Every structure is written in C-alpha cells, then in structure tokens.
Amino acid sequence: MSAIKINNLSKRFDNFKLDIDNIEIKKGFITGFIGPNGSGKTTTIKLIMGMLNEDSGSIEIFGKKHNLEEVYTKEIIGYVGDISGYLKESKISTIKKYISRFYNSWDENLYKKYINQFKLNENKVYN
CATH class of the missing domain: 3.40.50.300 (P-loop containing nucleotide triphosphate hydrolases)
Known part of the structure; x- marks a missing residue:
C-alpha cells in the first residue's frame, strides 16, 4: 500500500x-x-x-x-516546520494540552513513556 x-x-x-x-x-x-x-x-x-x-x-x-x-x-502525518507556532515561553505541558485535543488517537501512555524515557521536564519552558 x-x-x-x-x-x-x-x-x-x-x-x-x-x-x-x-x-x-x-x-x-x-x-x-x-x-x-x-x-x-x-x-x-x-x-x-x-x-x-x-x-x-x-x-x-x-x-x-x-x-x-x-x-x-x-x-x-507528523509535520514539524521551521516555525513551531508556539510562544517561546510555552511549557511542554501547555503545548501537550493543546496538541492532544487535535488527535482522536492521542495515546497518553505513550506520551508519558517518552517524557520519562527522554527525561523531559514538562514544566520546562519551550525554546
């Protein structure tokens, strides 16, 4: 296919x-x-x-x-352009809150797995 x-x-x-x-x-x-x-x-x-x-x-x-x-x-399709569209002072948790609403198949467990696997701090400001 x-x-x-x-x-x-x-x-x-x-x-x-x-x-x-x-x-x-x-x-x-x-x-x-x-x-x-x-x-x-x-x-x-x-x-x-x-x-x-x-x-x-x-x-x-x-x-x-x-x-x-x-x-x-x-x-x-995952697409990341050269401009994210998010404010530079956005936290990962805030971005996740808004992005997850757009996906019927959002997998919260997978999201948390990657947060833990890559040792990301959801309260860190997005750069």
Whole structure:
C-alpha cells in the first residue's frame, strides 16, 4: 500500500513553478526531500499537508484524497516546520494540552513513556 501518491501535481507562484509527474511513497518508509533551495521541497510538503492548494493534479494519503480528508491527513502525518507556532515561553505541558485535543488517537501512555524515557521536564519552558 502507498502512504502517499502524487500524480501530475502543479503549483505556480509568480517566480516559481512546481511540476511533479508522480511520486509514490510506500507505507512503512521514511522519505526525505533533498535538493537545493528553491527546488520545491517545502512547497511539496505544504501541498501534502493542505497548507497550500494545488493548481492541478492529485495527492492521496493512504488512498484518500488529501484535500477532502484534511483532518485525517493531519492526524496521521507528523509535520514539524521551521516555525513551531508556539510562544517561546510555552511549557511542554501547555503545548501537550493543546496538541492532544487535535488527535482522536492521542495515546497518553505513550506520551508519558517518552517524557520519562527522554527525561523531559514538562514544566520546562519551550525554546
């Protein structure tokens, strides 16, 4: 099964054009986009995550059209961009409080396991 399928994807800005014939990422694989600045890596990821709308083409996440299943896409794909969106003075516990509400499948026991495994202090200020 494919985790992500991209077909005939196109996105244009004033001075940039992204055209992808097709990409297929199999389930269970970790995949990275590698290329020079301006080659479309971030644009592709933002299109997959529904942060941008494609001009044409299609993206499927586990067989579902990503733009029709945006909540599903965001629940199953972990994405960390260059800007977190949280205040620099946010504690881990505060971030967890807000993030966990977005996931129907939030696993509190797994969260606590990682907090303990990595010896994280939930009251520490997020940097």
